[in-house]
């Protein structure tokens with residue numbers, strides 16, 4: 001992908017640049033194999049980290065575990081309100097993009113980093129490629145739903161992970177820009193799973209857990225953790241569950257801060273609830289695979305539990321992954337008061353387990369990243 005460009009009066013061979021912008025935990029995961037493939041295609045890639053997530057356990061660990069090259073630039077925006085975070089990324093990224101003059105800007109997922117980067121590039125008339133396009137939960141109170149819709153509508157290449165996502169884009173008049181590629185998270189999971197399997201015994205030992213005899217919990221959405229009453233109800237529900245089954249709860253920094261406000265010690269007195277720091281990707285896969293069931297509000301974990309045939313309960317009233325709501329693989333539980341009953345009804349259900357092993361995977365064949373890299377390479381070459 002070399003082109004002749006006029007530079008200070010002289011013709012020079014240069015390779016067109018592609019810039020990938022990410023900054024939050026799930027984005028590192030879903031980009032890892034795409035980056036690997038872009039490098040294989042000899043794309044001149046610049047990686048920009050917005051700095052939205054900055055703790056080592058929210059960022060660095062994914063770079064080392066998934067062998068993501070270090071970012072060329074870190075915008076170091078850190079935490080703040082949505083407006084502040086989005087605005088800081090927009091402002092700081094503009095100078096980077098103006099200097100890099102990329103042929104395409106790649107943005108994965110649906111975080112504030114995704115939207116800010118897409119908007120910044122679109123305003124500079126640079127083509128945007130959105131990985132994980134077309135997801136819709138129908139819930140506009142969810143910050144990610146706003147990010148998804150706006151990002152899709154200022155992108156030129158839309159990589160839809162599922163048929164449902166592609167249909168959503170078609171309904172919004174974006175069919176011509178859409179490529180149904182599959183989901184890059186399948187590629188990442190398949191590449192990391194053997195290591196997770198090798199380490200599972202030591203990981204379970206570390207947390208004093210037995211396979212298929214604990215509930216894995218992750219909660220970080222503002223809709224669950226920012227309201228002290230709801231958070232209190234969730235904790236009460238988990239305590240009831242923990243009387244019957246150990247609970248392992250890797251606590252996101254947002255949730256940890258809310259617990260601190262409530263005066264809840266994350267070193268829980270309830271010996272059957274272990275609140276631990278956020279875990280890396282390999283640990284999380286191993287813990288997911290061996291759990292009796294998952295309680296989450298994350299999008300990624302709904303899919304990962306589907307792919308690993310583990311029952312999932314999602315503490316929300318909507319999901320952007322409706323494909324997971326089949327045969328009881330994933331169930332929406334809007335009311336925290338229902339948690340003990342719902343968790344205990346799926347955790348010991350062997351019939352359900354058997355059914356989950358037979359489900360057809362709608363998320364792709366594990367070659368999505370290569371497909372995306374090929375389309376990017378072709379697009380860049382023909383500019």
Ligand code: UD1
Pocket residue numbers: 024025026052053054055056058079080110111112113143144220252253254257298299
């Ligand atoms: C963000 C994404 C969400 C994604 C999640 C994964 C948006 C709107 N939301 O939510 O889609 O599922 O990441 O984690 O972009 N904090 C730290 N250290 C860190 C990162 C965060 O202490 O390294 C704390 C800060 O107090 C911060 C809070 O966590 O205010 C929330 O972080 P933020 O990036 O605003 O959103 P997330 O809740 O992580």
